[in-house]
Amino acid sequence: MVEPATDTIAATKLVPLLKDELDIVIPTIRNLDFLEMWRPFFEPYHLIIVQDGDPSKIIKVPDGFDYELYNRNDINRILGPKASCISFKDSACRCFGYMVSKKKYIFTIDDDCFVAKDPSGKAINALEQHIKNILSPSTPFFFNTLYDPYREGADFVRGYPFSLREGARTAVSHGLWLNIPDYDAPTQLVKPLERNTRYVDAVLTIPKGTLFPMCGMNLCFDRDLIGPAMYFGLMGDGQPIGRYDDMWAGWCTKVICDHLGLGVKTGLPYIYHSKASNPFVNLKKEYKGIFWQEEIIPFFQAATLPKDCTSVQKCYIELSKQVKEKLGKVDPYFDKLADAMVTWIEAWDELNPAGAPAKVSNGKA
Amino acid sequence: MVEPATDTIAATKLVPLLKDELDIVIPTIRNLDFLEMWRPFFEPYHLIIVQDGDPSKIIKVPDGFDYELYNRNDINRILGPKASCISFKDSACRCFGYMVSKKKYIFTIDDDCFVAKDPSGKAINALEQHIKNILSPSTPFFFNTLYDPYREGADFVRGYPFSLREGARTAVSHGLWLNIPDYDAPTQLVKPLERNTRYVDAVLTIPKGTLFPMCGMNLCFDRDLIGPAMYFGLMGDGQPIGRYDDMWAGWCTKVICDHLGLGVKTGLPYIYHSKASNPFVNLKKEYKGIFWQEEIIPFFQAATLPKDCTSVQKCYIELSKQVKEKLGKVDPYFDKLADAMVTWIEAWDELNPAGAPAKVSNGKA
Numbered sequence: 001m002v003e004p005a006t007d008t009i010a011a012t013k014l015v016p017l018l019k020d021e022l023d024i025v026i027p028t029i030r031n032l033d034f035l036e037m038w039r040p041f042f043e044p045y046h047l048i049i050v051q052d053g054d055p056s057k058i059i060k061v062p063d064g065f066d067y068e069l070y071n072r073n074d075i076n077r078i079l080g081p082k083a084s085c086i087s088f089k090d091s092a093c094r095c096f097g098y099m100v101s102k103k104k105y106i107f108t109i110d111d112d113c114f115v116a117k118d119p120s121g122k123a124i125n126a127l128e129q130h131i132k133n134i135l136s137p138s139t140p141f142f143f144n145t146l147y148d149p150y151r152e153g154a155d156f157v158r159g160y161p162f163s164l165r166e167g168a169r170t171a172v173s174h175g176l177w178l179n180i181p182d183y184d185a186p187t188q189l190v191k192p193l194e195r196n197t198r199y200v201d202a203v204l205t206i207p208k209g210t211l212f213p214m215c216g217m218n219l220c221f222d223r224d225l226i227g228p229a230m231y232f233g234l235m236g237d238g239q240p241i242g243r244y245d246d247m248w249a250g251w252c253t254k255v256i257c258d259h260l261g262l263g264v265k266t267g268l269p270y271i272y273h274s275k276a277s278n279p280f281v282n283l284k285k286e287y288k289g290i291f292w293q294e295e296i297i298p299f300f301q302a303a304t305l306p307k308d309c310t311s312v313q314k315c316y317i318e319l320s321k322q323v324k325e326k327l328g329k330v331d332p333y334f335d336k337l338a339d340a341m342v343t344w345i346e347a348w349d350e351l352n353p354a355g356a357p358a359k360v361s362n363g364k365a
Numbered sequence: 366m367v368e369p370a371t372d373t374i375a376a377t378k379l380v381p382l383l384k385d386e387l388d389i390v391i392p393t394i395r396n397l398d399f400l401e402m403w404r405p406f407f408e409p410y411h412l413i414i415v416q417d418g419d420p421s422k423i424i425k426v427p428d429g430f431d432y433e434l435y436n437r438n439d440i441n442r443i444l445g446p447k448a449s450c451i452s453f454k455d456s457a458c459r460c461f462g463y464m465v466s467k468k469k470y471i472f473t474i475d476d477d478c479f480v481a482k483d484p485s486g487k488a489i490n491a492l493e494q495h496i497k498n499i500l501s502p503s504t505p506f507f508f509n510t511l512y513d514p515y516r517e518g519a520d521f522v523r524g525y526p527f528s529l530r531e532g533a534r535t536a537v538s539h540g541l542w543l544n545i546p547d548y549d550a551p552t553q554l555v556k557p558l559e560r561n562t563r564y565v566d567a568v569l570t571i572p573k574g575t576l577f578p579m580c581g582m583n584l585c586f587d588r589d590l591i592g593p594a595m596y597f598g599l600m601g602d603g604q605p606i607g608r609y610d611d612m613w614a615g616w617c618t619k620v621i622c623d624h625l626g627l628g629v630k631t632g633l634p635y636i637y638h639s640k641a642s643n644p645f646v647n648l649k650k651e652y653k654g655i656f657w658q659e660e661i662i663p664f665f666q667a668a669t670l671p672k673d674c675t676s677v678q679k680c681y682i683e684l685s686k687q688v689k690e691k692l693g694k695v696d697p698y699f700d701k702l703a704d705a706m707v708t709w710i711e712a713w714d715e716l717n718p719a720g721a722p723a724k725v726s727n728g729k730a
Contacts, residue, residue, distance in 0.1 A: 142575075142577070143576065144578075145547075145577060145580070145631050147565060153562060154563070155559065157546065158548055158549040158578060158608065158612070159579075159611075159615070160549075160578055162659070181511060182510075183520060183523055184522075184523040187520055187521065194520065195518075196518065196519070198519070201563060202567060204569075206572075207571075210572035210573075210575065212510060213508075213509075213524030214524075244524070247524040266508075290527065293524065
């Protein structure tokens with residue numbers, strides 16, 4: 001049986017890497033007591049809290065954390081009519097935090113994720129591992145059988161082309177979960193007691209041309225390299241679907257990373273996922289996605305972007321056109337989503353004008 | 366520091382899976398004392414020993430093992446002029462063993478590979494893990510972030526298309542190495558003391574469209590599904606290159622598996638690789654390969670096979686034509702290799718006529 005770490009204070013002395021270059025984005029509807037456990041690891045960093053649901057509710061944040069908090073009223077005020085692209089009553093709202101951040105890196109985590117322990121019993125500083133992942137290159141063009149060749153004690157194996165050993169810049173670091181695995185509703189229903197107890201001590205690059213199911217629970221990315229592709233779509237209130245926000249972002253992001261020659265890593269770090277969400281509620285949110293994904297994934301597998309798409313924004317707008325053209329036939333929802341993708345980029349560019357970072361204030365930070 | 370297991374006898378009671386359906390192929394130039402350590406795991410199986418070098422030398426095999434042994438004279442006698450496709454003075458000669466086997470599965474291992482221990486100190490039955498890998502499906506069409514979804518305690522994660530959950534048949538299981546990693550000569554020279562001590566508790570499918578450096582030290586495959594692609598090329602005596610035998614087989618095999626919808630897995634099991642080969646000798650063998658691979662890998666990455674290539678043999682012959690056409694320009698060696706690929710298939714089909722397995726005897730088994 002795996003258990004979360006309880007003694008995070010005693011964890012190794014911290015060197016808060018990238019302290020002024022990384023924001024932690026947390027979507028929530030409740031008081032952020034879970035931060036107590038993360039205090040030794042997160043306290044040096046700035047938090048962006050995106051409050052979902054009723055804006056009149058007061059979210060308590062433990063003392064000592066540096067944060068800004070946005071509720072729905074803030075989002076509406078800052079984005080005006082473009083706020084329509086930000087989901088409501090769904091953790092997809094977190095992507096608003098990516099947009100208002102002015103930092104180079106984003107780490108996002110769910111409020112039911114606790115500190116996991118490695119096999120020696122030591123509390124895992126997930127953020128530190130993400131930073132290691134994102135600051136070292138990826139190897140998307142050829143597979144290395146000893147996993148991450150840049151890690152201490154590892155290297156490229158015999159037969160790995162020398163011309164590819166510089167690797168590619170890493171845009172995304174996708175972390176995993178001990179205890180409650182990230183299963184869909186049907187699998188949750190079939191295996192209610194399954195827990196992930198296997199600690200796989202590896203980080204690997206997802207090869208170019210291969211899609212993967214990106215989970216938003218424990219995720220880090222380089223905003224400068226890929227930020228505008230990290231749109232979590234239209235989910236929750238008023239939408240026919242939920243729980244596909246991170247998947248959508250993952251598919252779009254991977255296609256664009258492949259096009260731009262950027263790397264996506266998965267594996268370490270683990271967080272401890274404490275609580276399985278209700279599988280019946282999940283099934284209701286997911287069921288359209290379960291059959292839509294059978295058409296969405298082949299669409300993304302076949303998607304190619306023209307050479308003149310040299311920025312993430314250009315790639316994303318092009319992808320939105322292809323979504324409208326190809327997936328619009330699957331359901332009118334994708335027409336609406338394609339429009340929201342364009343709105344998202346417009347809003348992103350408004351808040352992040354090239355060369356002169358916009359100053360955003362909600363009066364609460 | 367990792368050490369090999371010493372107490373293999375005490376390892377769990379064995380169920381010799383696939384006892385009558387799997388041959389163990391071992392290329393060697395020396396007495397096979399290393400088998401003592403593997404006795405509890407290998408003794409139930411039939412061994413095919415391919416003796417390299419001087420055929421007059423007597424290779425001692427520990428008592429109690431069921432084996433057949435082929436030296437160069439046997440190879441010449443059995444294959445006649447087609448014996449030219451089998452390398453001499455190079456472990457590439459092992460592929461002769463694949464050809465004369467009449468079993469469905471092959472496990473091949475080097476004679477400097479010992480039994481490794483898992484993190485709990487238990488001796489690892491590498492063959493048993495390979496059999497598990499090869500008897501369960503692969504997932505080449507979409508990446509599963511929790512690694513092998515068929516393993517106990519694991520499954521497909523949220524967002525994995527249900528239509529792909531049956532997976533593909535597994536053709537190859539590629540195992541790894543603790544202690545001496547499989548590095549090329551330049552890396553050996555630069556990092557003479559590096560040892561692989563990291564036990565990564567994972568098996569994963571190498572995605573469709575992704576090439577990998579296949580090492581022949583600890584390898585299992587389904588002869589019926591992919592056997593004729595497991596040609597280890599022209600290496601060693603009279604050839605300008607060595608140590609690319611398994612790489613060549615891996616590139617060809619992966620392209621053909623991708624075309625035929627078959628899966629290739631890598632990860633567990635580990636063996637304990639005892640002795641680093643001489644990096645100076647290796648550099649001499651490898652140096653042409655080191656620059657040739659810069660052209661070979663893009664060639665294989667771009668290679669496509671026509672739809673009418675519905676058998677491994679047809680795929681392999683087609684690939685030999687493409688090798689001649691595209692790589693012949695790199696060096697005349699590839700012309701010769703392309704011809705040897707054809708000879709290999711002719712010899713394979715001669716020894717393995719469809720429907721009626723050939724009876725091969727060397728009078729020593």
